[in-house]
Amino acid sequence: MVAPHLIPPALAEDPPQLAAAKAALRQSALLARGTLDPAGAGEALAEIILAACPPPPGAIIGGFWPMGAEIDVLPVLRRLDALGHALALPVTPPRGKPLEFRAWRFGEALVPGRFGTSIPAGGEVVAPNWLLVPLLAFDRTGARLGYGGGYYDRTLAGLPGARGIGVAFAAQEVAQVPTGAHDFPLFGIATEAGFIPTERS
Numbered sequence: 001m002v003a004p005h006l007i008p009p010a011l012a013e014d015p016p017q018l019a020a021a022k023a024a025l026r027q028s029a030l031l032a033r034g035t036l037d038p039a040g041a042g043e044a045l046a047e048i049i050l051a052a053c054p055p056p057p058g059a060i061i062g063g064f065w066p067m068g069a070e071i072d073v074l075p076v077l078r079r080l081d082a083l084g085h086a087l088a089l090p091v092t093p094p095r096g097k098p099l100e101f102r103a104w105r106f107g108e109a110l111v112p113g114r115f116g117t118s119i120p121a122g123g124e125v126v127a128p129n130w131l132l133v134p135l136l137a138f139d140r141t142g143a144r145l146g147y148g149g150g151y152y153d154r155t156l157a158g159l160p161g162a163r164g165i166g167v168a169f170a171a172q173e174v175a176q177v178p179t180g181a182h183d184f185p186l187f188g189i190a191t192e193a194g195f196i197p198t199e200r201s
């Protein structure tokens, strides 16, 4: 019996050459990011976002709790909270599934999640329509390289109309991020030095 609903592996996963190119860039981007000086970057990022690409009134913000050497998004989340936006943080499911966002406010408890993440202890599941997207490397077309789980690609693909704003240090820009069929382009990239609009902006 045929099974026409099965997705061929070549469509469900990046081909080996592309996966290898992403893995190589991931390694160098992780090393490079670890050398950056984070002082003041989170506050500068907040100013840039509020001035150049603020979310529309009433937008539900898909944030994330920063980890490791990621740029600090807590200042911008605090400002958006103060402006009255609803905030949500991602809960990471097993690989192959999209992120789940739970409503969260400053002061509410966080607990450890998968891969070293911090996730809301409670909170109802919500669908954000304006997301801050962590990344290891980006280019000016809005292509993005993450940790390799494909989580944000799956998540943005499942939220039609939602905007994904990449957040990064300006130094995380590369000439070209290798991309495949599943890579979901960013609406723009906000850094401590400015906002970079893409073709989607």
Ligand SMILES: Nc1nc2c(c(=O)[nH]1)N(C=O)[C@@H](CNc1ccc(C(=O)N[C@@H](CCC(=O)O)C(=O)O)cc1)CN2
Pocket (backbone or CB within 6 Å): 030, 064, 065, 066, 067, 068, 069, 070, 090, 091, 092, 099, 114, 115, 116, 117, 134, 135, 146, 147, 148, 149, 151, 152
């Ligand atoms: N702060 C933050 N939260 C996030 C993400 C992110 O990139 N940053 N995610 C984005 O999708 C999701 C979590 N997905 C993740 C998938 C894989 C790894 C991972 O493989 N981490 C490496 C450590 C990398 C390092 O040294 O910094 C590991 O555990 O070996 C991490 C997060 C949702 N929450």
Ligand SMILES: Nc1ncnc2c1ncn2[C@@H]1O[C@H](COP(=O)(O)OP(=O)(O)OP(=O)(O)O)[C@@H](O)[C@H]1O
Pocket (backbone or CB within 6 Å): 011, 012, 013, 014, 022, 144, 145, 146, 147, 148, 149, 150, 151, 152, 153, 154, 157, 180, 182, 183
């Ligand atoms: N919507 C999707 N459906 C099926 N497979 C997908 C989808 N999105 C991504 N993938 C696959 O997931 C794998 C990981 O993708 P990729 O290397 O682009 O992750 P990433 O964007 O770096 O990670 P993350 O978003 O978790 O930070 C790839 O094999 C990719 O083809």
